[in-house]
Amino acid sequence: YVAGLQVLVRSVVSGTEPVVLPSIAHGGRFAASDVIEATDALGPGPRYTALVPTQLSDLLDADAAAARALASFDAVLIGGQALAPALAERAAAAGVRIVRTYGSSETAGGCVYDGAPLDGVRLRVEAGEVQVAGPTLADGYLGDPALTAAVFPVDADGVRWYRTGDAGSVDDGMLRITGRIDNVIVSGGVNVSLDRVERAVRTVPALVAAVVVGVPDARWGEASAIVVAGDVDEAAALAAARARVEAEVGGAARPAHLLTVAEMPLLASGKPDRRALAAHARAALSAGT
Known part of the structure; x- marks a missing residue:
């Protein structure tokens, strides 16, 4: 917003x-x-x-x-x-002419453009998590000093950082985001980033707007499901997606299911409503549809 x-x-x-x-x-x-x-x-x-x-x-x-x-x-x-x-x-x-932006409410919106931070914005990666410092940071969370302290740590030099919750890397000053740290399932004992799976799935022509969510799995504990709007050849699309994910992420990350919806549910911001999609996928698979 x-x-x-x-x-x-x-x-x-x-x-x-x-x-x-x-x-x-x-x-x-x-x-x-x-x-x-x-x-x-x-x-x-x-x-x-x-x-x-x-x-x-x-x-x-x-x-x-x-x-x-x-x-x-x-x-x-x-x-x-x-x-x-x-x-x-x-x-x-x-x-x-597309310019990719990166930021959040805590950084007053975009503070990195096509991988390059704005003047005065600093980037670092700690334990795999992208962190941001600079004049664009919010003061904190209103009425919640504990959360503010946890999300905006201050280092030994007095620099205040924002923990984004995103996984990524910074190479030659350029930021690359690989996904959310918390958007991970454990499938058969293997940690699987759903963001990495989704990026691979979206390289399949029929699935460029698909969303990947985690679902329970009787054998593996958790698995991933692709949800896409409209009419697609489900068997062919799932097979193509599984092959692409296996090549780019690994065999353990291959999606187990593909579900279609008439229309993609969206948040007011225009982003897919991932909670609604995950709930739909769980309900549909539970009902055997």
Whole structure:
């Protein structure tokens, strides 16, 4: 949500007038027609917008006019979740200039762009966890000093860091995120990162917008399930996904199931509702469907 606020802040700082999507202004849902209308209403000056990958995919799927609207921006900031390589390639082919952003409410939104931190932002990796320092950090959590102390530790030099909960690496100053530390299942005694599985799954053409969730498994304790919206050849897609995951992550990480839903449930931010999807997968598998 802070990313939405930052769109307004950037407009003010750059001296331009922000344009609000008509339907969103009245409590409606994100729609390609609104993006086209809002883009046409933009005045002179730099043109930027910020989307999550699901919204980018919806616009590229909509029509040529929506793709042209996206291509008219100086840059389209993409954040909130990992951008699938296939979706990035589609955007590039349509002439859309994508900038990947990384940040959170605790960092006042994006503080790393295409892997490079903003001036004054510092990065480190401690025990596999990405941590951030710098002037963009929040003061803490209102009314919760214990949580604040746990999430914002101060090192021996007095530098205050934010523990992101993300796994990753920093090489030559460039950040690479590999997934959430806590988004891990234990399948047959092997730790499996669902984020790594999902990235591999999304390289399968039919599964570029799929979500991978953990589900109980009678034999292995836990397993992963792919959930995708729309009509797909489930057997073929699952076989392709299992082969891709085995090659990129390992045999123990291969998804056990593939489920389809009529429509992907989304949070108000536009991200997939992973809790709802996990609950749906558990219920469907329990019922044998």
